[in-house]
Amino acid sequence: MFTEASLEPTEPGLRWRCVKLEPGTTLRGLLCGKMKPLECHWVNESSKPCRSKITGGRLTCYCQQEPHSLRTIGYVPIETRDREQLVVIVPKTTALTIKTFVQGDALEFMRGKRDKSPTRVRTILPEEIGAQRHKVVAAEQPREISRYLLHLWGDLALQKHFEGPQDPIPSSGPNLLRQPRKQPNAKASATQKPNHPVVNALLGAIGQPPSKQ
Numbered sequence: 001m002f003t004e005a006s007l008e009p010t011e012p013g014l015r016w017r018c019v020k021l022e023p024g025t026t027l028r029g030l031l032c033g034k035m036k037p038l039e040c041h042w043v044n045e046s047s048k049p050c051r052s053k054i055t056g057g058r059l060t061c062y063c064q065q066e067p068h069s070l071r072t073i074g075y076v077p078i079e080t081r082d083r084e085q086l087v088v089i090v091p092k093t094t095a096l097t098i099k100t101f102v103q104g105d106a107l108e109f110m111r112g113k114r115d116k117s118p119t120r121v122r123t124i125l126p127e128e129i130g131a132q133r134h135k136v137v138a139a140e141q142p143r144e145i146s147r148y149l150l151h152l153w154g155d156l157a158l159q160k161h162f163e164g165p166q167d168p169i170p171s172s173g174p175n176l177l178r179q180p181r182k183q184p185n186a187k188a189s190a191t192q193k194p195n196h197p198v199v200n201a202l203l204g205a206i207g208q209p210p211s212k213q
């Protein structure tokens with residue numbers, strides 16, 4: 001009788017949880033997608049990507065008006081033993097290590113007890129998470145976290161840029177429209193003359209077949 005509401009938590013692409021390790025803790029999981037290394041600002045107690053850097057300069061960022069510190073961090077998608085999907089935030093040095101790992105690798109993240117200890121990573125034996133599951137994840141397509149990250153950051157300018165039907169910026173760029181025109185015109189002026197009616201008449205007089213046939 002009723003059309004019932006879905007009790008699924010969220011759409012599949014958004015079923016992730018972002019994690020920053022607490023000092024003195026560890027976390028294990030299988031690498032289940034490609035890490036996203038991004039240059040981020042620290043805004044309102046969280047990391048948000050620089051609008052300019054993440055769009056290759058197509059969006060202007062607030063850091064162009066007032067200075068913000070910029071640091072590279074990695075967003076690493078993993079699946080835990082309980083099959084929870086997590087995105088782990090790591091510093092640049094750790095991101096460099098993760099770049100050498102492949103889909104399905106069993107990872108252990110750890111952080112020292114001191115407040116400023118960085119999150120580090122090492123590979124462990126697949127059996128420590130689940131050999132069977134390791135095989136499944138290793139064989140599957142890398143899972144995509146971009147949509148989740150856009151949702152996580154909550155930056156409307158970025159959402160509009162990446163989720164809009166079309167990127168409006170390149171098509172409105174004046175340089176794209178003007179530059180190609182000048183050169184063809186310059187060449188055209190040299191090649192257009194023979195098409196001039198007077199020239200055509202002269203060519204006809206020289207012995208070219210008459211245009212009326």
Ligand SMILES: [Zn+2]
Pocket residue numbers: 041049050051052053061062063064068
């Ligand atoms: Zn910026």
